[in-house]
Amino acid sequence: MKKALCASTVESVYSNGQTNIEVDQDTIITPLAKDLIEEYGLNVKIIEPKKKKDASSKNISEELIVSIIKKILKDSLNNRYVMKLDSNGLKVVDGSSIQFTDIPNCTNGGSGQYCSIFFGNSNKSKFGLVRLNHTELTKTIGNDTYLYISKGALDISINENSCVSKEGDIIFIPKRANVTVKALKDVELVYSLTE
Structure with missing residues (x-):
């Protein structure tokens, strides 16, 4: 014009x-x-008119990455970590930035913490980390969930069936299952679920 x-x-x-x-x-x-x-x-x-930036450019500035990260963190209040992105879709969560939230209702004087990580993919799958310390928790699971025990062992009961799972084990918990977990020692696990 x-x-x-x-x-x-x-x-x-x-x-x-x-x-x-x-x-x-x-x-x-x-x-x-x-x-x-x-x-x-x-x-x-x-x-001279300002040159339009090539939207298809694979060179993404650090400022753009920072603004994307800030937007993701602002939009997802549960996210308590810093995610690094690049133009090829690679997403890396900076492990030193992860902040855990206390789990309420831990028993036997024990404690628990978790961090949910959302990568923004369309199938709404969530990934998270959990730390338990000599405690027992009971919960009805709302989604199909996978657990990977990365440290320690869990006594896990699902709908009255019980087993002890150790470091390296992968556990599948179907949605609507009533689950009780007992951390026999300090336990660290990774969970994945799809909403």
Whole structure:
């Protein structure tokens, strides 16, 4: 769209004590504005249009990455970590940034913490980390869930069936199952579920 530089703009520039007027190459200068520019001895500078950034560029600036990370963190209040992204879709959670939240209702004087991590994929799968310390928890599971025990051992009861699972074991818990877990020692596990 073309712009016009008219006499009133030139008079305004002159009355404000300015000596330069910047216009882009598509600006139309009216005949009266040209006369006033010459009369007042003003300089007209034609500025180059800003180049549009190539949206398909694979070079993503650090500022863009930071703004994306801030948006993700703002939109997902449960996310308590920093995720690094690149233009190829790689997502890396900075392990030193993970902050755990206390699990309520831990028994036997024990404790538990968790961190849910959401990668923003369309199937709404969640991934998270859990730490348990000499405690017992009972919960009805709302989604199909997989657990991977990365440290320690769990005594796990699902709908009255019980077993002890150790480091390296993978456990599947079907949705709507009533589960009780007892941390026999310090336990760390990874969970994955699909909403």
